[in-house]
Amino acid sequence: MDAPRAIDLTANEQSARAYEPQNLQSALEGLHQDGLLVLKNVVDVAHVDKLREAMSAETKTILNERAGLFNQGVNSNILQCPPVANGDCLFDDVYFNPYVIQIANAYLGSKPIWSFTTGNNALTGTAGMRQPVHKDITFHHPTAPFYFIANIVLSDFCEANGATEFWLGSHAHTTSADQIPCTEETKVRKQVVGIDPSCNVKSEVVEQRRKIRPPIQAGCRKGDIMIRDLRTWHAGMPNTSDQDRIMVAIGYQAPWYQNNTQRLFLPLKHANFFARHGGQPVEVRANYLADDELGQLWKNYDFTFEPSVPVDRRVMAKL
Template identity: 60%
Template sequence: MGSVQDAPRLIVATPDELKAGTYDSGNIQAALEALHQDGFAVLKGVVDVAHVEHLNEYMSKEADELVRNNSKPFNQGVNSNILQAPPLNDPAFQYNDVFFNSFVIQVMNAYLGYKPIHNFITGNNALPHTAGLRQPVHKDIIFYHPQCPFYVIANIPLCDFSKTNGATEFWLGSHAHTTGHEQVLATPDSTLTNGRLRVGEPTCNVLDDVIEQRRAIRPPIQPICQKGDIMLRDLRTWHAGMPNESDQYRIMLALGYQAQWYPNHTLRSKLPLSQGNFFMKHAGQPVEVRADLLPDDSDFGKLNDIFSFRQTSK
């Protein structure tokens, strides 16, 4: 493939679309083509940069404490990356264009079906000065998953992403024909920091020979994104956290959207009761919020680290 085809598809809203908060049919078609063919799309400039910078300032200070106290397990077993959820208790950080972005929800309604379910919220922090440390190529799926769109992650960069600061590696198009049979199977000795593996079922990691076969067809990329962008990733798409050689945290939020037909009835975000009105009103967008509203002094960072995308009924 040529270089243009191997680049991520960028969905650029017109001034009129930005004002209306919705895409016209041309951009919806472009986003759907990107997700169906690549398993990935970048929505350009759909979040207020001031909102992103406010979140990044808070979460960077919080990360100093998390790292100093060694209070977060490393993600995917590599000492370069931690899960870090956004602040949920403070109304000052409750931005509709972050948590209930109208462009994201419009695309999710088109890709997953009417009124997708928002039931997952966390974040991902590539720690500074981690040159040479990268995650294995993997999917965030530890079961035999459907061969069609059933779940999408919206990643919101809180800073500009580059190869230097650890922009995530994505394998475009890898979602289209992948199954659990191309993943390393769990043994009694297999472990996963934030999930429960079942012996004989897939771990997250993709088999080495399968990776090399895919590399010959379409090698991976590291999308360069700016503050204000949102990356959409079909959950089946292969990816890997990359080294952050800079001296700053590289943080992105992760919000999950599930198709209504997919039978996972137990995955729920953990949210503070005092902020229930904001989250459950979901900015009037066509999305169903599934969440447990818990006492405000709950440890939401740790509670939202525990999740399973596995179906809960047949």
């Protein structure tokens, strides 16, 4: 059965907090070939449980207070900020995981940029609700690796609780031309109607890809991290279980990629933790908020990975 590559830690790698060349090569092959990778047992499960406890407690408040919050317009999935203001939930193996950052340096380029974080919650009891096949990209993107998302799973993921659907290899074999052009109803920010893409992939392209390599739902366990090339097609799936399915997302940008505006929003009171970046070779690109500004942490949901330099959209649309 088709599945993303999974990388198991050796005893030496656990001690060194870094992959040896053979496993690093395997990880890079998996990302280049599939656009998805699973790192096994790289986060302390006690840290995972602490994050889940904090985020689960917040879910009901979010549903009561935030309008129009559903991800991709489907009432089964919400974006939810990780508990970055809670000092008891700040862990290096979550926010500065050495294995993830080692792969980011190899896949994206030396000293990648952490510029994005959010959480994703597939709500319990949402049988029959799924997202359309899409990319988290609403612009004409590069066809080389330029950004990836590391998802820290806060429970075991399986089909029953809405493990994400992934279209392996789609990152390397399709372009933004395969996405549905944006309309007045779907455009975001400064998109040009009919020229820039919406997130969703054209149905005929999806069906063509299905004949080549149909989608899978990638299972994984607490303590694992999934890495997804931003270009990889995916879709949120129904959660038929009796518990929410939550994951934390950490986004890394290639240092050569010209997005100079995307920023994290983090609490000033914990700036020292983030500035130390776990001693890892990564740049943290963030705006820090004082205690009376923490209501603005919602801005972590409002993200764009688009280049901040001007581009000729009409030319890019033809590439």
